[in-house]
Amino acid sequence: MDAQMKSSEASRLERRDAPRPTREQAEEAVRTLIAWAGDDPEREGLLETPARVTKAFGEFFAGYSQDASEILKRTFRDVGGYDDIVLMRDIPFHSHCEHHMVPFVGKAHIAYLPHDGVVGLSKLARLVEVFGRRLQTQENMTAQIIDALNENLNPRGAAVMLEAEHMCMTMRGVRAHDVATITHRFTGVFAEDREERDRFYALIGRR
Structure with missing residues (x-):
């Protein structure tokens, strides 16, 4: 961080x-x-x-009373030697823009390469909720999710992508409809290896 x-x-x-x-x-x-x-x-x-x-x-805004470390603290090491990508795609979320306090709604894609074990899949969805249920910017939310993964799971690499439509653009201002904002961040192996990034994009259907 x-x-x-x-x-x-x-x-x-x-x-x-x-x-x-x-x-x-x-x-x-x-x-x-x-x-x-x-x-x-x-x-x-x-x-x-x-x-x-x-x-x-x-x-x-229930996320202010929730702790990402608590959600991710329990991991499982007995995974039969599995050490490849763990990925959840299309996790729905809604948050509120901290500038206008109107919603932005979208989906999150999260992947990591295990090192010290894996976390229950539902915990990844809950992690998105922890940071989504706060006043946010999409950029900050992306960074918070991947930082929490790195700090608590110690993966060999992590990847996060958020896609969202912002009501502050749809309902006011330029009133632009059906515009998707995409943010992503990669760490570890995903940041260093183009092939791993391409594999992530392919698995979430962005290739």
Whole structure:
């Protein structure tokens, strides 16, 4: 993990220990936003909206209370001598842009070459959720996923690709529809060996 990433994660952990606003304060903030948007937070259809929004935020941003190291800490060494690529493709995810707090939705492809054992496949999907359920940029989320793999699994190499459509471009601004943003990062063998990268691309159907 580079210095900037370490600093960002340290700041996040410090904020996690700081006192959080109460649910009542959060609901009042939602009422303020409703009024700012031009509607009446006291009208019948909006009376329960602040409570619903705060509950939804608890789901959208549950990743702040989850730890990638805990998810990846259990590995299995009895894999019959298997030492080739472990890959999961098309893992669905949704996250929220940290600039506009609107969703971006897509799929993740994750691969690694085992060294000290393998992790349960469901854990890779959960890893995507940990970082997806936070305010994010796609670039940062890509880096966080692969850094967590390297730190906790010590693989011979890892590869991560995210493909997503960003509602901040679709719903506002340029209003460009059906535009996919692709980010990827490779480490270890995948970074050093073009053939391994090509194999990754082929397995996820990007060749």
